[in-house]
Amino acid sequence: MLDVLKVRIYPNKEQEISLAKSFxxxxxxxxxxxxxxxxQYEETGKGMTYCQMAKDLTQLKKLTDYEWLQEPTAAVLQQSLxxxxxAFKNFFAKRTGFPKFKSKHSKQSIRFPESCSIKDGNLKLPKLGIVKASLSKNINSKIKSVTxxxxxxDKYFAAILFETGDLTNTKEGKISGIDLGLTSLITVFDGETCYKVDPIKPTRKYAKRLRIRQKALSRKVKGSNKRRKAVKVVAKVHEKISNTRQDFLHKLSRKLVDDNQVIVAENLCVKGLARTKLAKSIHDAGLGMLLNFVSYKLEREGGKFVQVDKFFPSSKLCSCCGHKNDLLNLSIREWICSGCQAxxxxxxxxxxxxxxxxxRILETNTAGHAEIQACGEAVRLVGNCAKKRVSEKQESPATPRKRLAGECQFSVLKFLES
Structure with missing residues (x-):
């Protein structure tokens, strides 16, 4: 199987110039x-395949006006194609939006698909030579690619994709259910004990610092050197917020994975939740990031991650007798079951x-939760929530179809009620 290690690299001045040209x-x-x-699609009704683009790129680099395309390694440009x-395939499969044009003012990245290796604890890349790197572990297997x-x-990172041995399912631990929220980030029950973990709210923690930096940025003249410096100062605050959140979620997910063999959580649509008035808190909590960390770490160690359907009424069902409280709303944090008085x-x-x-899902030998409706609640459909089915043969790169998010809107109601 394949594994990824992201490390920070420290290129010298010549290597920075070469990387800038490659970017x-x-x-x-x-x-x-x-x-x-x-x-081409607007003119002929057909787009371009990778082979057609790669062939045209070879001829483009021979032109006098585009000779500078020969400076980076050819594999980098082919990988971009x-x-x-x-990106087009993901768009047609409804996994993402229509491909956008890239800007030089945003994050830059390139991929080296071959001829990469580790030498004396550093990273060796084509046309760059040996780049100083901070490796957290040894990589003795074959490197597939480096991004x-x-x-x-202005910090440089390298994501190293390498081969590793197949994992054996030897992990032992508990089965825990975790409920996600904003007041308490997670509530964990492992069959014996129940505990809560509060969110750290890094965006609100550094809000004052960010406000001061942004005010200073707004006073700078556009296009000046001082403004460019102020932009980096603001970017450092955003980076601090992001790193604080990721560090906390990595440590929390590691604790959950170390203590449990199976983790059960809700399959939330965070994108839909981010459209509500709780958007800032949703993004600050990093719910989707936490589930992603737990999922891949469990997979690496041979555990199982089970996601329950988003319409499962986990908050309304009595865990003692199974009675359903339909009158429960978001403001009620404690309630008494009318069936068993618990x-x-x-x-x-x-x-x-x-x-x-x-x-129950594991006992019925179902993969994930794709085949089970798990007592889904009746939800009123909004008129424009139904997905419009269009044949993929009629779609093209030049005509992005309207992406309807009915499923995301349903999950908003479920999250607010849970």
Whole structure:
């Protein structure tokens, strides 16, 4: 199987110049053939495949006005074309939006698909030579590719994709259900004990610092050197917020994975939740990032991650007798079951129900939760929520179809009620 290690690299001045040229050439190739594909479709009704773009790129580099495209390694530019083709395929498969033009003012990245190696604890890249790197572990297997990126704060990182041995399912631990929220980030029930973890709210923590930096930026003259410096200062605050959140979620997910063999959680649509008035808190909590971290870390160690359907009424069901409280709303944090008179904490009760539902899914030998509706609640359909089915043969790169998010809108109602 394949594994990824992201490390920070420290190129010298010559290597920084070479990387800047590679970033620019890769960005130009992406934008040039994205525009050419759209234009060709408007004229002929057909787009361009990767083979057609790669063949045209070979002829383009022979022209006098485009000789500078020969400076970076050819594999980097070809990889940019492959990424463009993949972007179109993902768009047609409804996994993402229509490909956009790249800007030099955002994050830059290129991929070296071959001829990369580790030498004396550093990274050796084509046409760059040995680049100083901070490796956190030894890589003794074959390296498949290396993706080099530059952040807005002028830091360089390398994501190393390498082969590793197959994992054996030897992990032992508990089965826990986790309920996600904003008051308590997670509520965990492992069958015996129940505990909560509060969110750290990094955006609100650094809000004052960010406001001061942005005020200073707004006073600078556009196009001046001082403004460019102020932009980097603001970017460093945003980077601090992002790093604080990721560090907390990495540590929390590591603790959950170390303590459990199976983790059960809700399959939330965070994109839909981010359209509500709770958008700032949703983004600040990083719910989707936490589930992603837990999922891949469990997979690496041979555990299982079970996601329960978003319409499962985990908060409304009594974990003792199974009675459903339809009158429960978001403002009620504790309630008494009318069936067995048991007193429930809203989040603890939801985590217990999620754990029980996850055990039921494992006992029925179902993969994930794609085939089970899990007592989904009746939700009123909005008129324009139904997905419009269009044949993929009629779609083209130049005519992006309207992306309807009915499923995301449904999950908003479920999250607010849970």
């Amino acid at each position: 620019g050439c890769s960005r130009f190739v992406w934008n040039f053939y994205l525009n050419k594909t759209n234009t 492959k990424n463009l083709e993949t 080099v990126s530059q952040t807005s704060t 007193t429930h904490d809203r989040d603890e009760n939801a985590s217990r129900n999620l754990r029980a539902e996850g055990i």
